[in-house]
Amino acid sequence: MSGRTQPVDLAATAVPLGVDWIHGSPSAKHNTDPDIQVHAYDEHTFVLRQNMAVDYEAPFLYLLFGADRALLLDTGATESAAFFPLRRVVDELIAARLHADPVAAQRGCPLLVLHTHAHGDHVAGDAQFADRPDTTVVGADLPTAWAYFGFDEDADRIAEVDLGGRVVDCLATPGHHAAAVTFYDRSTGLLFTGDTVYPGRLYVEDWAAFRRTVDRLLAFAATHPVAHVLGCHIEMTREPGVDYPVRTSYQPQEPALEMTVGQLHDLRRAIEEVGDRPGRHAFADFVICKQDAD
Numbered sequence: 001m002s003g004r005t006q007p008v009d010l011a012a013t014a015v016p017l018g019v020d021w022i023h024g025s026p027s028a029k030h031n032t033d034p035d036i037q038v039h040a041y042d043e044h045t046f047v048l049r050q051n052m053a054v055d056y057e058a059p060f061l062y063l064l065f066g067a068d069r070a071l072l073l074d075t076g077a078t079e080s081a082a083f084f085p086l087r088r089v090v091d092e093l094i095a096a097r098l099h100a101d102p103v104a105a106q107r108g109c110p111l112l113v114l115h116t117h118a119h120g121d122h123v124a125g126d127a128q129f130a131d132r133p134d135t136t137v138v139g140a141d142l143p144t145a146w147a148y149f150g151f152d153e154d155a156d157r158i159a160e161v162d163l164g165g166r167v168v169d170c171l172a173t174p175g176h177h178a179a180a181v182t183f184y185d186r187s188t189g190l191l192f193t194g195d196t197v198y199p200g201r202l203y204v205e206d207w208a209a210f211r212r213t214v215d216r217l218l219a220f221a222a223t224h225p226v227a228h229v230l231g232c233h234i235e236m237t238r239e240p241g242v243d244y245p246v247r248t249s250y251q252p253q254e255p256a257l258e259m260t261v262g263q264l265h266d267l268r269r270a271i272e273e274v275g276d277r278p279g280r281h282a283f284a285d286f287v288i289c290k291q292d293a294d
Ligand SMILES: [Zn+2]
Pocket: 117, 119, 176, 177, 195
């Protein structure tokens, strides 16, 4: 956990994740992928993907370790531990960490569970952690999450979650969902945008809020080095402007999960271009699905 005072230029030094993500199979029944794929971004940072045959949403989840505790962002699309053994996988990652670090082993590793937003495919696994010792699950619903982050008092504040030598900034970013939160890990420069920004269909339930959110993310990115923008799904193909149909459970031509601040700027321009028109608007790297009509 060293070297996390003012990173030099994380964006300039960021390398592609370079992961072959599990992406479903022609026959979901005959899928041989793991229930959950685990990618170590670095030794303190893990990206998890849910098996697409278990749930077509195949969301990404994130597990970050600090010196004092671990933070899990989201709990996936499936409640059943038999089909989606998230708690077991998280337990194994925590156990491996404690095994490798005698000091941490003595102290233990409490787990904090937060969410990018309250849609079902991001909170379904919460119950697996309900009786887990040394664990705090903060509800994703608006009243609970907003009170936890202090957004009920001041929606413009940046809440800080300290994992021990690793601070995660939390911003209220409504638009896709009223209780959407974006997380920024200062140590890696990773910006976790949930379903607000990802290479897929950006469903917008509140257009004005979404526009403000993207403005805010751009302002934030102008003053904080962003290595990667990491959302929670992939729905695009590698062909610009073409997404996989909803409920697809086989996506052999997925683009990378990670996006750039440049693509955030693209999104801002796309929002201007969409203007007042409701409905579906395809752009090269994402599709805006404007659900309201204001
Ligand atoms: Zn969502």
